[in-house]
Amino acid sequence: MSQFAIKSTNIITPEGVVNGLILIEKGLITDVLPADYNTNLRVIDVGDKIVMAGVIDPHIHINEPGRTDWEGFNTATHAAIAGGLTTLVDMPLNSAPVTTSVEAFEQKLAAAKNQLHTNVGFWGGIVPGNSHQIEPLIKKGVLGFKAFLTHSGIDDFPNATEDDLRKAMPIIAKYNLPLLVHCELTDDFKVTDQDPLSYTDYLASRPKYWEDDAVSLMIRLCEEFNCRVHIVHLSSSNSIGQIAEAKKRGLSLTVETGQHYLYFAAEDIKNGQTQFKCAPPIREKDNNDLLWEALKSGVIDFVATDHSPAPPDLKQMQSGDFIKAWGGISSLQFALPVLWTAAKQRNCTVMDVAKWLSENPAKLIGKAGSKGKLAKGYDADLVIWDAEASFKLTEDMIYHKHKVTPYLGETLFGVVEQTYIAGVKVFDKGNIKLNQGQIVLGND
Numbered sequence: 001m002s003q004f005a006i007k008s009t010n011i012i013t014p015e016g017v018v019n020g021l022i023l024i025e026k027g028l029i030t031d032v033l034p035a036d037y038n039t040n041l042r043v044i045d046v047g048d049k050i051v052m053a054g055v056i057d058p059h060i061h062i063n064e065p066g067r068t069d070w071e072g073f074n075t076a077t078h079a080a081i082a083g084g085l086t087t088l089v090d091m092p093l094n095s096a097p098v099t100t101s102v103e104a105f106e107q108k109l110a111a112a113k114n115q116l117h118t119n120v121g122f123w124g125g126i127v128p129g130n131s132h133q134i135e136p137l138i139k140k141g142v143l144g145f146k147a148f149l150t151h152s153g154i155d156d157f158p159n160a161t162e163d164d165l166r167k168a169m170p171i172i173a174k175y176n177l178p179l180l181v182h183c184e185l186t187d188d189f190k191v192t193d194q195d196p197l198s199y200t201d202y203l204a205s206r207p208k209y210w211e212d213d214a215v216s217l218m219i220r221l222c223e224e225f226n227c228r229v230h231i232v233h234l235s236s237s238n239s240i241g242q243i244a245e246a247k248k249r250g251l252s253l254t255v256e257t258g259q260h261y262l263y264f265a266a267e268d269i270k271n272g273q274t275q276f277k278c279a280p281p282i283r284e285k286d287n288n289d290l291l292w293e294a295l296k297s298g299v300i301d302f303v304a305t306d307h308s309p310a311p312p313d314l315k316q317m318q319s320g321d322f323i324k325a326w327g328g329i330s331s332l333q334f335a336l337p338v339l340w341t342a343a344k345q346r347n348c349t350v351m352d353v354a355k356w357l358s359e360n361p362a363k364l365i366g367k368a369g370s371k372g373k374l375a376k377g378y379d380a381d382l383v384i385w386d387a388e389a390s391f392k393l394t395e396d397m398i399y400h401k402h403k404v405t406p407y408l409g410e411t412l413f414g415v416v417e418q419t420y421i422a423g424v425k426v427f428d429k430g431n432i433k434l435n436q437g438q439i440v441l442g443n444d
Contacts, residue, residue, distance in 0.1 A: 002026050002423065007035060007045040008384075012052040012354045013374050022051065024380045027422035031376050046384050049417060052354050053374050054086025054381035055336055056361035058143075059180075059232055059256065059304035061328070062088070062120070065111040066096025071309045071401050073115035077437055079333040079399035080118040081427045084383030084416040087440060088118060088332070089365055092125030092146050093157035094308070100125040100157070102136045109439065116437030118421060119381070121365060123180060126160050131167040135175075141441030143365045144178040146232075149214045150186045153279075153327065165221055173227035177442065178254070178364055180230045183214035183239075184280060194323065199269045202322040203281045211236035211280055219246045219253065228252040230364060233306050235261055235280035237290035244299045254301045254364060257291050259338045260329045262303065264288075264406065272320025275406045278306070279327040292346060295356065302360040303339055307332035312404050330405045333398060336385065337414035338407060350387060366442055380423035389415040 002025060009019040013032055021037050023030045033039075057080075063070040080088055090108075092099035099105050099122060112120060124134070124142035134145065145168070147160040160168070165179075172179050184206065194201045215231060219242060222229040231243070234257045246253050260278065265285035269276045276282060294300045308328025312318075316325035331338065340353055362372025370379050390413045395403040419427035426433045 004042045004044060005039055006051060007043050008051045009035070009048045010050045010350070011374060012050065012350060017351065022374060022382075024423045027380055029374060029376060029378050029380050032374060050350055050385050050387050051374065052350070052383050052385070053358040053372050053378070054383050054419065054421070055084050055357045056087040056365065056372055057085055057304050057307070057332060057335055058089040058361050058365050059306045060088045060090055060332055061094045061308045062090045063094045063309070065107055067094055069311060070094065073112050073120070074117075075399060075401040076307070076332065077115070077117035077120065078432070078434070081419045081421070081432065082399050082416065083333040084336050084385060084419050085332065086118055086381035086383070086419065086421050087121065087365070087371060089121040089123060089143060092123050093152050093154045096156065098125055098127075098154065098157045099123070099142075100127050100130045101133045102140050105137060105140055105142065112439060114435065116439065117426065117432070117434050118437040119440050120437060121440035121442070125157060126164065126168045126179070127158050128160065128164050131164070131171065134168060134171045138175050138177065138442065141443045143440070143442045144180060145172055146180040146182075148182040149217070150182065150184040150210070152182070162217065162221070169221060169225040169227040173225050176228065177366070178228040178230045180232050181214070181218050182233070183218060183231055184210040185214040185217065186210055196321040196323040197271045199266065199271055199273065199276070199322065202277065203266050203283065206279060206281050208236040208238045208283075212239050212242070215239040216242060219243070219251065222246070222251050222253050226252065228254075231255040233258045233261070233280065233304070234291070234300060235283055237287045237294070240290060240294045240299055247299065255299065256302050256304045257295065257300050258306050258329070259303055259331060259335060259342075260406065261288055261291055262295070263338050263342045273406070274316045274320055274322055274325035275404050276329070277315070277322055277325045277327045278308070278329045296348065296352070302356045304361065305329070305331045305335045309400055309402055309404070311402055315404050317404060330400055330402065331407060333400060334393065334407055334412065336383070336416060337412035340387065340414035341412045344413060365440070367440070380420055382420045383416060384418040386415045386417060387413065389413070391415060
């Protein structure tokens with residue numbers, strides 16, 4: 001069915017919510033027209049369901065090749081289409097080898113073959129000594145680069161120093177690609193007699209100033225090199241002021257936060273609940289309220305899951321040991337309902353959600369002209385969902401490789417009914433069409 005139309009009273013367009021028809025041909029949106037437009041095309045009428053550009057998540061750890069016991073292309077992209085995610089961008093660490101050279105990138109591309117159920121792009125990695133790999137990786141098609149300012153958790157992906165960034169940023173800036181940065185500048189601070197079961201102690205062990213100092217460094221380097229800088233998973237509300245000031249000065253700085261920082265609060269996390277462990281950590285409600293204000297005002301550009309799964313034993317689910325547990329939240333399938341559930345409690349709209357999950361992430365990955373909006377000439381990647389329906393999250397709903405997630409048992413609003421990739425229906429109320437995803441390259 002290469003030519004057809006989708007009709008809804010709630011189509012999310014750049015101009016607003018419209019009652020209309022989306023005309024689709026050969027994988028593209030050929031027009032968005034009023035609902036009473038007379039067409040000979042087959043029309044799929046979805047009533048008052050929300051029709052939105054597919055969710056784009058540029059912060060996913062797929063872990064293949066090398067750690068498919070953690071996740072993998074098959075399970076991650078399967079989960080994605082069930083959640084309305086039509087484009088993912090895979091991080092360069094957690095796979096083995098890490099994506100810091102062309103050779104490693106080629107291995108990752110080979111591993112993805114015949115396993116993509118949604119579209120997937122890739123970030124390259126910046127580590128000490130690999131600045132000579134940056135241009136070859138760009139020519140091979142990475143969408144940008146990721147660096148850590150603290151230990152990544154993976155010994156093969158060591159943190160970059162300021163000197164490393166000074167070598168890398170002029171090259172990245174030359175191609176106008178983004179440098180994504182995990183902003184924690186660690187020092188010798190330690191919690192005295194830290195209780196491994198205590199979430200309060202774990203939270204205290206990763207203080208806000210680690211983030212704030214790192215953000216300050218990146219703002220300074222962003223200005224010096226005129227290099228696009230993207231702060232990933234902002235957790236510290238203390239950094240909002242300096243980010244707002246930098247944006248006011250016109251710096252090429254963008255910021256994301258994560259669903260878990262907006263949905264949960266430290267006060268509600270019990271001792272031993274290692275499914276909540278991530279870095280930077282989920283902070284207190286007052287902090288997270290300020291993150292919400294920054295998101296609504298545009299200081300924070302969008303929301304991404306930082307889906308970072310691991311087997312239950314690595315999450316220390318039996319011991320409850322926050323010191324030993326792998327830090328990462330597994331959640332990509334539920335990016336949309338988690339954010340919508342929290343957003344509607346704060347009087348945000350579906351237009352806001354479309355901006356935070358589709359339109360603005362498309363800008364980061366360099367695809368603002370083809371993805372992230374329902375508009376003429378754009379890819380027909382879209383999600384149809386019921387904003388009023390709710391569900392209680394149970395293990396049997398999860399397509400991720402492992403069922404460990406802090407959202408288990410939560411009642412979430414926003415039921416994904418259908419997902420389309422390039423005009424092909426890949427998810428329809430549990431019925432799935434596989435292998436429709438494509439590799440997304442920066443040199444396309």
